[in-house]
Amino acid sequence: MGSHRQTIRRRDSMTLLNTAATIGHNQPPVDPVDEALANVQDLYDEAKNFADGEPIDSEAMHDTVTALRDAIHEAGKVADALRVEAKKPLDDQIDAIQTRFNPFIQPKKGKVDKAKASLGELLAAWRKRVADEKAAIAAAAKAEADRKAAEAQAAIRASAGNPAAREEAEALLDEAKQAEKQAKRDDKAATSGLGLRTVWRAELLDMEKALDWGFGRAPEQFMAIVQTMAEGVVRSGMRSVPGFKVWEERVV
Known part of the structure; x- marks a missing residue:
């Protein structure tokens, strides 16, 4: 892996990341979807060469990895745009079908x-x-x-x-x-024979007892809900959440 990185250092980073095939005038047309997905695959394979557990050891390597990350991000956007374009005719057909049927059979609203x-x-x-x-x-x-x-x-x-x-x-x-x-x-x-059915309902009367019951019945599911609530208020600006440690972390 070290020799590979030494070779990478000697390359121009933009040349490394320009993996799209050059199409000559005498070559058959290339499917843009195939080309976009192949580009993602090439950049993914290149990313694996870097994400091997060895840290970045120079500014040049940092710039190369940054450019690689940006390139695969953009390649993903291109592929996703082609996905949206490819399924648009189907989406339009589905929308037309739903628009026709919903006024009549949409659950609760039809x-x-x-x-x-x-x-x-x-x-x-x-x-x-x-x-x-x-x-x-x-x-x-x-x-x-x-x-x-x-x-x-x-x-x-x-x-x-x-x-x-x-x-x-x-x-x-x-x-x-x-x-x-x-x-x-x-x-x-x-x-019997009245065309009526019996239903059972639950009405909250004691919140403290209900919370104890909910936690005891499904603690993992209960805590997942509380965790989601805490993450939501922290993202919105709250910096102190009872029962939680809130800290700042730098990410790419």
């Missing part, structure tokens, strides 16, 4: 979802009313079944030694069992 949401509110209100009515019927049936069961049990206890009273008590018990079956049917009708 006519389909807007109409479904509006109609869903009407349906939910009606179905809740029906559900409440059925729930009231089921509750009344359950109360009546409980009342008859209690009455039958009391009659059974009071009929001891009285066959006629026992028969009446057993009839009451059969009636109570029928009432219980009807109450179960009413309860099933009140809780």
